[in-house]
Amino acid sequence: MSYRSRLLLYVGMLMVLLVGMMTLSFKAARDVIAGTTSAYLSYIADHQGAMLAKQRHALSREAALLAAEAHLRASLRDGLHDRRQEHGVLEDSVRRYGMPGDIALVLSATGEILLGAPQRKLRQALRAIALTDDARSFYLPAGGDVLMVALHPVLASGRRLGTVLVGRYMDQRWLTGEQSVSSDYLLFFASQGRILRSSNPRYQGASIDSAGRHLEYEDDRFRLREISYQPGLPGQVLPGLWFGINESATARLLAGYEYWLLFFAVLGSLAVALVGWLVLRNFSRPMSALMLITRQMMNGELPVMKRSHAKSEMDQLVNRFADVLDSLRREQAKLEMANRKLQETAITDSLTGLYNRRYLQEVAPGLFAQVVRDDRYLTAVLIDLDHFKAINDSWGHLGGDAVLVHFAQLLQHNSRANDFLFRIGGEEFLILNVAENPADSVALAEKFRELVSCSPASYQGSTIPLTVSIGVSCCYGKSGDISLSVLMRAADKSLYQAKSSGRNTVVLHSSCRQKAVQRPTGRPRITVIEGGNSGKRRT
Numbered sequence: 052m053s054y055r056s057r058l059l060l061y062v063g064m065l066m067v068l069l070v071g072m073m074t075l076s077f078k079a080a081r082d083v084i085a086g087t088t089s090a091y092l093s094y095i096a097d098h099q100g101a102m103l104a105k106q107r108h109a110l111s112r113e114a115a116l117l118a119a120e121a122h123l124r125a126s127l128r129d130g131l132h133d134r135r136q137e138h139g140v141l142e143d144s145v146r147r148y149g150m151p152g153d154i155a156l157v158l159s160a161t162g163e164i165l166l167g168a169p170q171r172k173l174r175q176a177l178r179a180i181a182l183t184d185d186a187r188s189f190y191l192p193a194g195g196d197v198l199m200v201a202l203h204p205v206l207a208s209g210r211r212l213g214t215v216l217v218g219r220y221m222d223q224r225w226l227t228g229e230q231s232v233s234s235d236y237l238l239f240f241a242s243q244g245r246i247l248r249s250s251n252p253r254y255q256g257a258s259i260d261s262a263g264r265h266l267e268y269e270d271d272r273f274r275l276r277e278i279s280y281q282p283g284l285p286g287q288v289l290p291g292l293w294f295g296i297n298e299s300a301t302a303r304l305l306a307g308y309e310y311w312l313l314f315f316a317v318l319g320s321l322a323v324a325l326v327g328w329l330v331l332r333n334f335s336r337p338m339s340a341l342m343l344i345t346r347q348m349m350n351g352e353l354p355v356m357k358r359s360h361a362k363s364e365m366d367q368l369v370n371r372f373a374d375v376l377d378s379l380r381r382e383q384a385k386l387e388m389a390n391r392k393l394q395e396t397a398i399t400d401s402l403t404g405l406y407n408r409r410y411l412q413e414v415a416p417g418l419f420a421q422v423v424r425d426d427r428y429l430t431a432v433l434i435d436l437d438h439f440k441a442i443n444d445s446w447g448h449l450g451g452d453a454v455l456v457h458f459a460q461l462l463q464h465n466s467r468a469n470d471f472l473f474r475i476g477g478e479e480f481l482i483l484n485v486a487e488n489p490a491d492s493v494a495l496a497e498k499f500r501e502l503v504s505c506s507p508a509s510y511q512g513s514t515i516p517l518t519v520s521i522g523v524s525c526c527y528g529k530s531g532d533i534s535l536s537v538l539m540r541a542a543d544k545s546l547y548q549a550k551s552s553g554r555n556t557v558v559l560h561s562s563c564r565q566k567a568v569q570r571p572t573g574r575p576r577i578t579v580i581e582g583g584n585s586g587k588r589r590t
Contacts, residue, residue, distance in 0.1 A: 062327035154218035403459035422528035430492035522546030
Protein backbone atom coordinates (compact mmCIF):
# COMPACT_ATOMS: atom_id res chain seq x y z
CA MET A 52 0.00 0.00 0.00
CA SER A 53 1.39 3.40 -0.98
CA TYR A 54 2.05 6.22 1.41
CA ARG A 55 -0.86 8.24 0.01
CA SER A 56 -3.22 5.27 0.32
CA ARG A 57 -2.21 4.71 3.91
CA LEU A 58 -2.73 8.39 4.66
CA LEU A 59 -6.21 8.27 3.14
CA LEU A 60 -6.94 5.16 5.20
CA TYR A 61 -5.79 6.93 8.35
CA VAL A 62 -7.99 9.93 7.57
CA GLY A 63 -10.97 7.62 7.08
CA MET A 64 -10.24 5.85 10.37
CA LEU A 65 -10.07 9.21 12.18
CA MET A 66 -13.43 10.20 10.71
CA VAL A 67 -14.99 6.91 11.80
CA LEU A 68 -13.45 7.34 15.25
CA LEU A 69 -14.81 10.89 15.51
CA VAL A 70 -18.32 9.88 14.51
CA GLY A 71 -18.19 6.83 16.77
CA MET A 72 -17.08 8.89 19.79
CA MET A 73 -19.88 11.41 19.25
CA THR A 74 -22.43 8.64 18.83
CA LEU A 75 -21.18 6.99 21.99
CA SER A 76 -21.38 10.34 23.78
CA PHE A 77 -25.02 10.72 22.74
CA LYS A 78 -25.86 7.18 23.85
CA ALA A 79 -24.10 7.71 27.18
CA ALA A 80 -26.00 10.96 27.78
CA ARG A 81 -29.29 9.27 26.91
CA ASP A 82 -28.55 6.34 29.22
CA VAL A 83 -27.54 8.67 32.06
CA ILE A 84 -30.77 10.66 31.71
CA ALA A 85 -32.86 7.48 31.55
CA GLY A 86 -31.06 6.02 34.56
CA THR A 87 -31.49 9.24 36.52
CA THR A 88 -35.20 9.35 35.69
CA SER A 89 -35.66 5.72 36.72
CA ALA A 90 -33.76 6.28 39.98
CA TYR A 91 -35.83 9.38 40.76
CA LEU A 92 -39.04 7.50 40.04
CA SER A 93 -38.01 4.75 42.43
CA TYR A 94 -37.08 7.31 45.08
CA ILE A 95 -40.40 9.16 44.78
CA ALA A 96 -42.36 5.89 44.84
CA ASP A 97 -40.56 4.73 47.98
CA HIS A 98 -40.86 8.18 49.57
CA GLN A 99 -44.59 8.43 48.82
CA GLY A 100 -45.13 4.94 50.19
CA ALA A 101 -43.32 5.97 53.39
CA MET A 102 -45.46 9.15 53.60
CA LEU A 103 -48.64 7.07 53.27
CA ALA A 104 -47.44 4.83 56.09
CA LYS A 105 -46.84 7.92 58.25
CA GLN A 106 -50.32 9.25 57.42
CA ARG A 107 -51.88 5.92 58.36
CA HIS A 108 -49.91 5.92 61.59
CA ALA A 109 -51.06 9.49 62.37
CA LEU A 110 -54.67 8.51 61.59
CA SER A 111 -54.39 5.49 63.91
CA ARG A 112 -53.05 7.77 66.64
CA GLU A 113 -56.02 10.11 66.13
CA ALA A 114 -58.45 7.20 66.44
CA ALA A 115 -56.73 6.04 69.64
CA LEU A 116 -56.91 9.53 71.16
CA LEU A 117 -60.58 9.85 70.24
CA ALA A 118 -61.36 6.39 71.67
CA ALA A 119 -59.64 7.32 74.93
CA GLU A 120 -61.59 10.60 75.35
CA ALA A 121 -63.32 10.35 78.71
CA HIS A 122 -66.41 12.39 77.80
CA LEU A 123 -67.04 10.26 74.73
CA ARG A 124 -66.69 6.99 76.67
CA ALA A 125 -68.98 8.27 79.40
CA SER A 126 -71.61 9.26 76.86
CA LEU A 127 -71.45 5.86 75.17
CA ARG A 128 -71.61 4.04 78.50
CA ASP A 129 -74.64 6.04 79.67
CA GLY A 130 -76.38 5.81 76.30
CA LEU A 131 -77.43 8.61 73.95
CA HIS A 132 -81.03 9.43 73.09
CA ASP A 133 -80.91 12.95 71.66
CA ARG A 134 -79.42 13.27 68.16
CA ARG A 135 -78.25 16.79 68.89
CA GLN A 136 -76.49 15.43 71.96
CA GLU A 137 -74.92 12.70 69.86
CA HIS A 138 -73.46 15.12 67.35
CA GLY A 139 -72.37 17.47 70.11
CA VAL A 140 -70.42 14.78 71.94
CA LEU A 141 -68.51 13.67 68.87
CA GLU A 142 -67.89 17.17 67.56
CA ASP A 143 -66.65 18.29 70.97
CA SER A 144 -64.20 15.36 71.15
CA VAL A 145 -62.97 15.93 67.59
CA ARG A 146 -62.55 19.64 68.22
CA ARG A 147 -60.68 19.01 71.45
CA TYR A 148 -57.94 16.98 69.72
CA GLY A 149 -57.89 18.94 66.46
CA MET A 150 -58.45 15.86 64.29
CA PRO A 151 -57.35 16.61 60.68
CA GLY A 152 -59.31 13.63 59.28
CA ASP A 153 -62.28 14.05 56.96
CA ILE A 154 -64.58 11.58 58.77
CA ALA A 155 -65.11 10.68 62.43
CA LEU A 156 -67.68 8.04 63.39
CA VAL A 157 -68.48 5.78 66.30
CA LEU A 158 -69.86 2.36 65.32
CA SER A 159 -71.70 -0.15 67.42
CA ALA A 160 -70.67 -3.80 67.71
CA THR A 161 -73.11 -4.63 64.88
CA GLY A 162 -71.76 -1.91 62.60
CA GLU A 163 -74.51 0.64 63.22
CA ILE A 164 -73.50 4.28 63.41
CA LEU A 165 -73.80 5.54 66.98
CA LEU A 166 -72.18 8.95 66.50
CA GLY A 167 -71.47 10.90 63.35
CA ALA A 168 -73.05 10.99 59.93
CA PRO A 169 -71.20 9.30 57.03
CA GLN A 170 -71.29 10.65 53.52
CA ARG A 171 -73.38 8.79 51.01
CA LYS A 172 -70.43 7.28 49.11
CA LEU A 173 -69.13 5.79 52.37
CA ARG A 174 -72.29 3.93 53.41
CA GLN A 175 -71.70 0.94 51.13
CA ALA A 176 -68.02 0.72 52.15
CA LEU A 177 -68.96 0.54 55.82
CA ARG A 178 -70.88 -2.68 55.22
CA ALA A 179 -67.61 -4.45 54.31
CA ILE A 180 -65.88 -3.55 57.58
CA ALA A 181 -65.59 -6.38 60.12
CA LEU A 182 -65.40 -4.90 63.61
CA THR A 183 -62.99 -6.49 66.09
CA ASP A 184 -61.36 -5.50 69.34
CA ASP A 185 -58.08 -4.82 67.53
CA ALA A 186 -56.90 -1.39 66.43
CA ARG A 187 -56.09 -1.40 62.72
CA SER A 188 -55.88 0.77 59.63
CA PHE A 189 -56.53 0.06 55.96
CA TYR A 190 -57.91 1.55 52.75
CA LEU A 191 -61.45 1.45 51.32
CA PRO A 192 -62.80 2.26 47.87
CA ALA A 193 -65.37 5.04 48.28
CA GLY A 194 -67.26 6.21 45.20
CA GLY A 195 -64.28 6.55 42.89
CA ASP A 196 -62.00 7.80 45.67
CA VAL A 197 -59.90 5.95 48.23
CA LEU A 198 -60.56 6.32 51.94
CA MET A 199 -57.78 5.83 54.46
CA VAL A 200 -59.46 4.36 57.55
CA ALA A 201 -58.27 3.80 61.13
CA LEU A 202 -60.35 1.81 63.65
CA HIS A 203 -59.91 1.74 67.42
CA PRO A 204 -62.23 0.11 69.99
CA VAL A 205 -63.78 2.22 72.78
CA LEU A 206 -63.34 0.17 75.94
CA ALA A 207 -64.67 0.70 79.44
CA SER A 208 -64.24 -1.81 82.27
CA GLY A 209 -63.13 -4.47 79.81
CA ARG A 210 -66.28 -4.03 77.68
CA ARG A 211 -66.29 -2.64 74.15
CA LEU A 212 -68.77 0.24 73.95
CA GLY A 213 -68.19 0.84 70.26
CA THR A 214 -65.52 1.41 67.63
CA VAL A 215 -64.07 4.78 66.63
CA LEU A 216 -63.61 5.19 62.89
CA VAL A 217 -61.46 8.04 61.60
CA GLY A 218 -61.07 8.42 57.86
CA ARG A 219 -59.30 10.62 55.39
CA TYR A 220 -60.26 10.85 51.74
CA MET A 221 -57.46 10.38 49.21
CA ASP A 222 -59.29 12.37 46.53
CA GLN A 223 -58.53 15.19 44.14
CA ARG A 224 -57.79 17.56 47.02
CA TRP A 225 -55.40 15.03 48.62
CA LEU A 226 -53.58 14.43 45.32
CA THR A 227 -53.12 18.18 44.79
CA GLY A 228 -51.80 18.53 48.31
CA GLU A 229 -49.29 15.72 47.81
CA GLN A 230 -48.18 16.89 44.35
CA SER A 231 -48.78 20.45 43.15
CA VAL A 232 -50.36 20.94 39.72
CA SER A 233 -47.60 20.49 37.17
CA SER A 234 -47.04 19.24 33.65
CA ASP A 235 -43.71 17.68 34.63
CA TYR A 236 -44.79 15.49 37.56
CA LEU A 237 -48.05 13.63 38.02
CA LEU A 238 -49.64 11.74 40.93
CA PHE A 239 -52.85 9.89 40.13
CA PHE A 240 -55.19 6.97 40.81
CA ALA A 241 -55.91 4.63 37.90
CA SER A 242 -58.11 1.63 37.41
CA GLN A 243 -58.45 -0.66 34.39
CA GLY A 244 -55.91 1.39 32.44
CA ARG A 245 -57.66 4.76 32.93
CA ILE A 246 -56.88 7.70 35.22
CA LEU A 247 -59.62 8.27 37.84
CA ARG A 248 -58.15 11.17 39.82
CA SER A 249 -55.02 13.17 39.04
CA SER A 250 -52.99 15.94 40.67
CA ASN A 251 -53.31 17.71 37.30
CA PRO A 252 -56.97 17.57 36.16
CA ARG A 253 -55.84 17.88 32.54
CA TYR A 254 -54.91 14.21 32.44
CA GLN A 255 -58.02 12.89 34.19
CA GLY A 256 -59.62 10.14 32.12
CA ALA A 257 -56.47 9.50 30.04
CA SER A 258 -55.42 5.93 29.27
CA ILE A 259 -52.17 4.47 30.63
CA ASP A 260 -50.05 1.51 29.62
CA SER A 261 -49.69 -0.15 33.02
CA ALA A 262 -47.61 -3.01 31.58
CA GLY A 263 -45.14 -0.70 29.82
CA ARG A 264 -45.51 1.90 32.58
CA HIS A 265 -46.08 4.78 30.17
CA LEU A 266 -48.69 7.48 29.71
CA GLU A 267 -49.00 9.21 26.37
CA TYR A 268 -51.36 12.17 26.18
CA GLU A 269 -51.27 14.62 23.26
CA ASP A 270 -47.59 15.72 23.05
CA ASP A 271 -46.68 14.50 26.51
CA ARG A 272 -45.13 11.19 27.42
CA PHE A 273 -44.77 10.16 31.07
CA ARG A 274 -42.73 7.37 32.55
CA LEU A 275 -44.68 5.82 35.41
CA ARG A 276 -43.98 3.94 38.62
CA GLU A 277 -46.71 2.38 40.79
CA ILE A 278 -46.77 3.22 44.51
CA SER A 279 -47.69 0.43 46.91
CA TYR A 280 -50.28 1.56 49.47
CA GLN A 281 -51.84 -1.69 50.67
CA PRO A 282 -53.54 -3.14 52.68
CA GLY A 283 -57.16 -3.13 51.61
CA LEU A 284 -59.99 -5.37 52.74
CA PRO A 285 -60.22 -8.91 51.35
CA GLY A 286 -62.29 -9.09 48.17
CA GLN A 287 -62.03 -5.36 47.46
CA VAL A 288 -60.02 -3.95 44.56
CA LEU A 289 -58.35 -0.59 45.15
CA PRO A 290 -57.34 1.68 42.27
CA GLY A 291 -53.61 1.85 41.66
CA LEU A 292 -51.62 4.85 42.85
CA TRP A 293 -49.03 6.01 40.29
CA PHE A 294 -46.36 8.66 40.00
CA GLY A 295 -45.12 9.88 36.62
CA ILE A 296 -42.33 12.04 35.21
CA ASN A 297 -42.83 13.84 31.91
CA GLU A 298 -40.12 12.75 29.48
CA SER A 299 -41.19 15.09 26.68
CA ALA A 300 -38.87 17.91 27.72
CA THR A 301 -36.00 15.43 28.04
CA ALA A 302 -36.83 13.98 24.62
CA ARG A 303 -36.78 17.48 23.10
CA LEU A 304 -33.46 18.18 24.81
CA LEU A 305 -32.02 14.93 23.46
CA ALA A 306 -33.33 15.73 19.98
CA GLY A 307 -31.55 19.09 20.07
CA TYR A 308 -28.41 17.44 21.37
CA GLU A 309 -28.61 14.87 18.58
CA TYR A 310 -28.95 17.65 15.99
CA TRP A 311 -25.87 19.47 17.23
CA LEU A 312 -24.02 16.19 17.56
CA LEU A 313 -24.72 15.41 13.91
CA PHE A 314 -23.69 18.93 12.95
CA PHE A 315 -20.35 18.69 14.74
CA ALA A 316 -19.79 15.15 13.45
CA VAL A 317 -20.14 16.40 9.90
CA LEU A 318 -18.04 19.47 10.67
CA GLY A 319 -15.35 17.36 12.34
CA SER A 320 -15.30 14.89 9.45
CA LEU A 321 -14.88 17.77 7.00
CA ALA A 322 -12.07 19.19 9.14
CA VAL A 323 -10.32 15.81 9.20
CA ALA A 324 -10.77 15.49 5.43
CA LEU A 325 -9.36 18.99 4.92
CA VAL A 326 -6.35 18.24 7.08
CA GLY A 327 -5.80 15.03 5.13
CA TRP A 328 -5.96 16.91 1.86
CA LEU A 329 -3.45 19.53 3.08
CA VAL A 330 -1.12 16.81 4.26
CA LEU A 331 -1.37 15.03 0.91
CA ARG A 332 -0.76 18.25 -0.98
CA ASN A 333 2.29 19.17 1.04
CA PHE A 334 3.60 15.69 1.71
CA SER A 335 7.39 15.77 1.75
CA ARG A 336 10.26 15.28 4.09
CA PRO A 337 8.35 16.46 7.23
CA MET A 338 5.69 13.83 6.61
CA SER A 339 8.30 11.14 6.17
CA ALA A 340 9.92 12.26 9.40
CA LEU A 341 6.54 12.13 11.14
CA MET A 342 5.91 8.61 9.88
CA LEU A 343 9.34 7.50 11.08
CA ILE A 344 8.78 9.08 14.50
CA THR A 345 5.33 7.47 14.69
CA ARG A 346 6.74 4.03 14.01
CA GLN A 347 9.38 4.56 16.68
CA MET A 348 6.72 5.65 19.18
CA MET A 349 4.67 2.55 18.37
CA ASN A 350 7.76 0.54 19.32
CA GLY A 351 7.85 2.27 22.69
CA GLU A 352 10.54 4.84 21.85
CA LEU A 353 10.45 8.62 22.39
CA PRO A 354 13.08 9.92 19.93
CA VAL A 355 14.34 13.50 19.67
CA MET A 356 12.76 15.32 16.73
CA LYS A 357 14.43 18.30 15.08
CA ARG A 358 12.31 21.43 14.83
CA SER A 359 11.70 23.24 11.56
CA HIS A 360 12.16 27.00 11.11
CA ALA A 361 9.69 27.19 8.22
CA LYS A 362 6.21 28.69 8.68
CA SER A 363 4.06 26.23 6.72
CA GLU A 364 1.27 24.29 8.37
CA MET A 365 3.14 21.03 8.05
CA ASP A 366 6.27 22.48 9.64
CA GLN A 367 4.23 23.89 12.49
CA LEU A 368 2.66 20.47 12.95
CA VAL A 369 6.15 18.95 13.07
CA ASN A 370 7.17 21.48 15.73
CA ARG A 371 4.06 20.76 17.79
CA PHE A 372 4.78 17.05 17.52
CA ALA A 373 8.31 17.72 18.72
CA ASP A 374 6.86 19.63 21.70
CA VAL A 375 4.63 16.66 22.47
CA LEU A 376 7.63 14.32 22.35
CA ASP A 377 9.58 16.58 24.69
CA SER A 378 6.66 16.69 27.10
CA LEU A 379 6.28 12.89 26.95
CA ARG A 380 9.98 12.42 27.63
CA ARG A 381 9.78 14.72 30.63
CA GLU A 382 6.73 12.87 31.94
CA GLN A 383 8.42 9.52 31.25
CA ALA A 384 11.47 10.65 33.22
CA LYS A 385 9.22 11.70 36.10
CA LEU A 386 7.40 8.38 35.93
CA GLU A 387 10.62 6.37 35.89
CA MET A 388 11.91 8.36 38.87
CA ALA A 389 8.65 7.81 40.73
CA ASN A 390 8.80 4.09 39.90
CA ARG A 391 12.36 3.88 41.17
CA LYS A 392 11.41 5.63 44.38
CA LEU A 393 8.37 3.41 44.77
CA GLN A 394 10.42 0.27 44.16
CA GLU A 395 13.08 1.47 46.57
CA THR A 396 10.42 2.21 49.20
CA ALA A 397 8.89 -1.24 48.72
CA ILE A 398 12.16 -3.13 49.27
CA THR A 399 13.98 -0.96 51.81
CA ASP A 400 13.47 -0.17 55.47
CA SER A 401 12.39 3.46 55.83
CA LEU A 402 14.44 4.07 59.01
CA THR A 403 17.80 2.47 58.18
CA GLY A 404 17.79 2.38 54.38
CA LEU A 405 18.68 -1.34 54.40
CA TYR A 406 16.72 -3.97 52.51
CA ASN A 407 13.56 -5.24 54.23
CA ARG A 408 12.15 -8.75 54.72
CA ARG A 409 10.05 -8.47 51.55
CA TYR A 410 13.17 -8.02 49.41
CA LEU A 411 14.76 -10.96 51.23
CA GLN A 412 12.02 -13.21 49.81
CA GLU A 413 12.65 -11.79 46.33
CA VAL A 414 16.46 -12.03 46.24
CA ALA A 415 16.84 -15.41 47.97
CA PRO A 416 15.86 -17.63 44.98
CA GLY A 417 18.49 -15.96 42.79
CA LEU A 418 21.19 -16.41 45.42
CA PHE A 419 20.32 -20.09 45.89
CA ALA A 420 20.45 -20.58 42.11
CA GLN A 421 23.88 -18.92 42.05
CA VAL A 422 25.39 -21.14 44.76
CA VAL A 423 24.08 -24.25 43.00
CA ARG A 424 25.44 -23.10 39.64
CA ASP A 425 28.86 -21.96 40.92
CA ASP A 426 29.32 -24.69 43.58
CA ARG A 427 29.61 -22.16 46.41
CA TYR A 428 28.24 -21.37 49.85
CA LEU A 429 25.42 -19.04 50.83
CA THR A 430 26.15 -17.68 54.30
CA ALA A 431 23.67 -15.95 56.59
CA VAL A 432 25.04 -13.63 59.31
CA LEU A 433 22.17 -12.85 61.73
CA ILE A 434 22.96 -9.91 64.03
CA ASP A 435 20.99 -8.77 67.09
CA LEU A 436 21.71 -5.64 69.15
CA ASP A 437 22.24 -6.59 72.79
CA HIS A 438 20.00 -5.10 75.48
CA PHE A 439 18.11 -2.97 72.93
CA LYS A 440 15.01 -2.88 75.14
CA ALA A 441 17.07 -1.30 77.89
CA ILE A 442 18.24 1.33 75.38
CA ASN A 443 14.63 2.10 74.46
CA ASP A 444 13.66 2.26 78.14
CA SER A 445 16.57 4.61 78.97
CA TRP A 446 16.64 6.87 75.91
CA GLY A 447 13.15 6.49 74.47
CA HIS A 448 12.17 5.27 71.04
CA LEU A 449 13.91 8.22 69.37
CA GLY A 450 17.13 7.21 71.04
CA GLY A 451 16.53 3.60 69.96
CA ASP A 452 15.97 4.80 66.37
CA ALA A 453 19.25 6.76 66.52
CA VAL A 454 21.05 3.57 67.63
CA LEU A 455 19.49 1.57 64.76
CA VAL A 456 20.54 4.22 62.21
CA HIS A 457 24.05 4.34 63.65
CA PHE A 458 24.39 0.55 63.48
CA ALA A 459 23.00 0.44 59.90
CA GLN A 460 25.63 2.98 58.84
CA LEU A 461 28.35 0.83 60.38
CA LEU A 462 27.07 -2.13 58.34
CA GLN A 463 26.94 -0.14 55.11
CA HIS A 464 30.38 1.42 55.51
CA ASN A 465 32.15 -1.82 56.47
CA SER A 466 30.39 -4.48 54.37
CA ARG A 467 31.65 -5.95 51.12
CA ALA A 468 30.35 -5.12 47.65
CA ASN A 469 28.59 -8.46 47.25
CA ASP A 470 26.95 -8.43 50.71
CA PHE A 471 23.16 -8.07 50.93
CA LEU A 472 22.18 -6.12 54.07
CA PHE A 473 18.69 -6.52 55.56
CA ARG A 474 16.79 -5.26 58.58
CA ILE A 475 14.39 -8.12 59.20
CA GLY A 476 12.64 -6.75 62.26
CA GLY A 477 13.16 -4.63 65.37
CA GLU A 478 16.86 -4.79 66.27
CA GLU A 479 17.65 -7.84 64.09
CA PHE A 480 19.82 -7.49 60.96
CA LEU A 481 20.94 -10.00 58.35
CA ILE A 482 23.86 -10.23 55.93
CA LEU A 483 23.59 -12.67 53.01
CA ASN A 484 26.69 -13.43 50.98
CA VAL A 485 27.70 -15.90 48.26
CA ALA A 486 31.19 -17.02 49.22
CA GLU A 487 33.72 -19.62 48.17
CA ASN A 488 34.74 -20.15 51.78
CA PRO A 489 32.36 -19.54 54.72
CA ALA A 490 35.32 -18.54 56.84
CA ASP A 491 35.26 -15.17 55.07
CA SER A 492 31.75 -14.47 56.36
CA VAL A 493 32.72 -15.66 59.85
CA ALA A 494 35.66 -13.24 59.80
CA LEU A 495 33.30 -10.47 58.67
CA ALA A 496 30.97 -11.29 61.58
CA GLU A 497 33.83 -11.10 64.09
CA LYS A 498 34.95 -7.84 62.49
CA PHE A 499 31.50 -6.34 62.95
CA ARG A 500 31.31 -7.55 66.55
CA GLU A 501 34.59 -5.87 67.43
CA LEU A 502 33.74 -2.73 65.43
CA VAL A 503 30.41 -2.25 67.17
CA SER A 504 32.02 -2.70 70.60
CA CYS A 505 34.40 0.19 69.86
CA SER A 506 31.85 2.42 68.04
CA PRO A 507 29.22 3.63 70.52
CA ALA A 508 26.21 5.58 69.27
CA SER A 509 25.65 9.24 70.09
CA TYR A 510 22.29 10.72 71.04
CA GLN A 511 21.59 14.22 72.39
CA GLY A 512 25.23 14.66 73.38
CA SER A 513 25.38 11.34 75.24
CA THR A 514 27.24 8.17 74.33
CA ILE A 515 25.37 4.86 74.14
CA PRO A 516 27.68 1.80 74.23
CA LEU A 517 26.68 -1.07 71.94
CA THR A 518 27.41 -4.77 71.60
CA VAL A 519 25.96 -7.36 69.25
CA SER A 520 25.32 -11.09 69.27
CA ILE A 521 25.82 -12.86 65.95
CA GLY A 522 24.77 -16.25 64.60
CA VAL A 523 26.24 -17.59 61.34
CA SER A 524 24.77 -20.39 59.21
CA CYS A 525 25.64 -21.80 55.77
CA CYS A 526 24.22 -23.82 52.95
CA TYR A 527 26.33 -25.52 50.31
CA GLY A 528 25.18 -25.43 46.71
CA LYS A 529 25.71 -29.17 46.07
CA SER A 530 24.27 -30.40 49.35
CA GLY A 531 20.70 -30.64 48.02
CA ASP A 532 19.33 -29.12 51.26
CA ILE A 533 18.72 -25.57 49.97
CA SER A 534 15.98 -23.55 51.63
CA LEU A 535 15.74 -20.01 53.00
CA SER A 536 13.71 -21.24 55.97
CA VAL A 537 16.35 -23.87 56.82
CA LEU A 538 19.16 -21.33 56.49
CA MET A 539 17.35 -18.77 58.69
CA ARG A 540 16.42 -21.35 61.35
CA ALA A 541 20.06 -22.39 61.61
CA ALA A 542 21.21 -18.76 61.91
CA ASP A 543 18.49 -18.03 64.45
CA LYS A 544 19.54 -21.06 66.51
CA SER A 545 23.16 -19.87 66.49
CA LEU A 546 22.03 -16.37 67.49
CA TYR A 547 20.04 -17.83 70.37
CA GLN A 548 23.14 -19.71 71.54
CA ALA A 549 25.13 -16.46 71.30
CA LYS A 550 22.53 -14.70 73.46
CA SER A 551 22.54 -17.56 75.95
CA SER A 552 26.36 -17.53 76.13
CA GLY A 553 26.43 -14.00 77.53
CA ARG A 554 26.00 -11.90 74.36
CA ASN A 555 28.69 -9.95 72.49
CA THR A 556 29.80 -13.14 70.79
CA VAL A 557 29.75 -14.92 67.42
CA VAL A 558 28.42 -18.49 67.19
CA LEU A 559 28.89 -20.59 64.04
CA HIS A 560 26.22 -23.17 63.23
CA SER A 561 27.33 -26.75 62.63
CA SER A 562 26.05 -26.52 59.02
CA CYS A 563 29.08 -24.40 58.15
CA ARG A 564 31.55 -26.89 59.68
CA GLN A 565 29.93 -29.94 58.03
CA LYS A 566 29.73 -28.39 54.62
CA ALA A 567 33.23 -27.04 54.88
CA VAL A 568 34.48 -30.60 55.36
CA GLN A 569 32.48 -31.76 52.35
CA ARG A 570 34.27 -29.37 49.99
CA PRO A 571 36.64 -30.92 47.39
CA THR A 572 40.25 -31.59 48.32
CA GLY A 573 42.70 -28.76 47.73
CA ARG A 574 40.47 -25.90 48.91
CA PRO A 575 41.52 -23.94 52.03
CA ARG A 576 40.07 -25.09 55.35
CA ILE A 577 37.50 -22.94 57.12
CA THR A 578 38.27 -20.96 60.27
CA VAL A 579 35.42 -21.30 62.74
CA ILE A 580 34.88 -18.60 65.38
CA GLU A 581 32.64 -19.93 68.15
CA GLY A 582 32.99 -17.32 70.88
CA GLY A 583 33.84 -13.63 70.41
CA ASN A 584 34.75 -12.79 74.02
CA SER A 585 36.45 -16.09 74.79
CA GLY A 586 38.46 -16.04 71.61
CA LYS A 587 37.92 -19.78 71.01
CA ARG A 588 38.79 -20.87 67.49
CA ARG A 589 38.85 -24.19 65.70
CA THR A 590 40.17 -24.85 62.23
